[in-house]
Amino acid sequence: MSFKRLLITGFDPFGGESVNPSYEAVKGLPDIIGEYSLTKACIPTKFGAATEKVIELAEKIQPHAIICVGQAGGRGGITPEVIGINLRDASIPDNGGYMPKDEKCVPDGQNAFFSTLPVKAMVNAIKEKGIPASLSYTAGTFVCNNLLYTLLHRFEGTDIKIGFIHVPFLPSQAKEGAASMPLTDMVIGLEAAILAL
């Protein structure tokens, strides 16, 4: 049986955290999910380098789908992103010390691209597992949105399904009373989302 190829990435820790749940969850996924064989990678929380690394891997692997996963501290559920916008506007420096303000991700690019993942089916599949999930209409204006927009721009017109999923803080990261999600639920949720691809 030949599998389709899925490139799935998580980020390294940023913003003073010592862990990033996105890569922990990606690491915990099985190597085969449904009709997809997974290639997992940890990418740097740096504007330029994150995108370069994913594009380099995609050129090598020739994936049928690319899902990038990132941490969205404060959110309570798993949130597939609907849209990437052509804006970089950071409120903290990335892991390379770069903090762009009011810049475009791609100088002559259009304003926005929609994710080409089946985002609604993914949300439903995650919720069916009893795990909180909802669509998100903003991936922010930091490294995650930049990556989502730039990948959609770079691979526009191809058949590659591309998108981004944010996950909450782990319980160990969340301050008293703040939203978080156990790692096992993130893994089950991402697996359900991939089965909906």
Ligand code: PCA
């Ligand atoms: N989350 C950040 C960048 C890396 C990550 O995991 C973001 O939402 O932009």
